Amino acid sequence: MPSVKEVTEEILGGKGFFVLPGLMSQADAASARASAIAEASAAGLAGNSARNEKIKHGTARALLHQGELFERLVQNPTIIEIAEALLGDDMTLSSYSCRIMWPGATEMGVHVDYPYWALPEPFAVRPPLMLQVIWMLQDFTETNGATLVAPASQLLARRPDRGRFKREAIKVTGASGTAIVSHGLLWHDTSPNHTDEPRVSLLINYGNKVIRPLDSRIGEVPPEVLARATPKLRQLLGLQFGQALGRDLQRQRLY
Numbered sequence: 001m002p003s004v005k006e007v008t009e010e011i012l013g014g015k016g017f018f019v020l021p022g023l024m025s026q027a028d029a030a031s032a033r034a035s036a037i038a039e040a041s042a043a044g045l046a047g048n049s050a051r052n053e054k055i056k057h058g059t060a061r062a063l064l065h066q067g068e069l070f071e072r073l074v075q076n077p078t079i080i081e082i083a084e085a086l087l088g089d090d091m092t093l094s095s096y097s098c099r100i101m102w103p104g105a106t107e108m109g110v111h112v113d114y115p116y117w118a119l120p121e122p123f124a125v126r127p128p129l130m131l132q133v134i135w136m137l138q139d140f141t142e143t144n145g146a147t148l149v150a151p152a153s154q155l156l157a158r159r160p161d162r163g164r165f166k167r168e169a170i171k172v173t174g175a176s177g178t179a180i181v182s183h184g185l186l187w188h189d190t191s192p193n194h195t196d197e198p199r200v201s202l203l204i205n206y207g208n209k210v211i212r213p214l215d216s217r218i219g220e221v222p223p224e225v226l227a228r229a230t231p232k233l234r235q236l237l238g239l240q241f242g243q244a245l246g247r248d249l250q251r252q253r254l255y
């Protein structure tokens with residue numbers, strides 16, 4: 001296991017991403033995958049806009065309404081350590097969903113992550129505003145829609161250029177339970193799913209606390225989830241924003 005420093009340095013000043021195998025058990029990955037497929041199937045082709053219908057991508061959201069497994073997965077201690085080293089120990093959860101690439105799914109389109117796509121350029125690599133975690137909920141293979149990344153593209157600190165991405169992108173394959181952690185500025189995409197099984201990723205975006213969460217309803221969880229929430233989960237849900245600001249003010253001796 002690499003040190004947190006090695007991982008964060010690679011994310012900021014190196015390839016922009018790090019692949020961490022075996023951080024989630026295969027049993028947890030399989031359960032999370034089954035829940036996501038069940039939820040998306042119940043909702044039809046989830047998020048069934050014309051565009052999603054065409055590219056055969058679905059999304060399962062509201063994961064914190066779907067049982068304790070998802071509460072545990074979003075607090076993976078290794079990932080939290082990396083996220084806090086990059087974003088501060090008061091960072092929060094910005095979005096939490098599963099991307100389902102049904103058989104025949106095509107690329108979703110190269111992009112940087114929120115909030116960068118919602119901001120005007122120029123962007124800054126430091127301080128990072130967002131860390132994306134792409135969890136492989138089954139093996140990501142050459143043919144089933146594995147994630148594509150352009151190494152070191154975060155250093156360009158600009159919106160993706162499709163031609164350059166095509167030339168430089170590599171496919172990240174790996175075993176179920178692997179996490180890809182990346183800078184929100186890294187250019188990335190999905191590859192086509194040529195198999196007859198859905199490919200599912202668990203997508204987590206952790207953000208600097210001052211960035212409004214992408215999912216504006218991220219803090220709306222069922223009362224029983226709130227009642228059993230750990231301090232870390234409360235932090236992730238943005239419930240400790242006031243205290244975090246208080247610490248910032250104290251550090252600057254403003255009060």
Ligand SMILES: O=C(O)CCC(=O)C(=O)O
Nearest residue numbers: 099134146147189190201
């Ligand atoms: O599932 C993946 O491989 C990446 C998906 C992604 O980047 C996204 O939904 O923004």
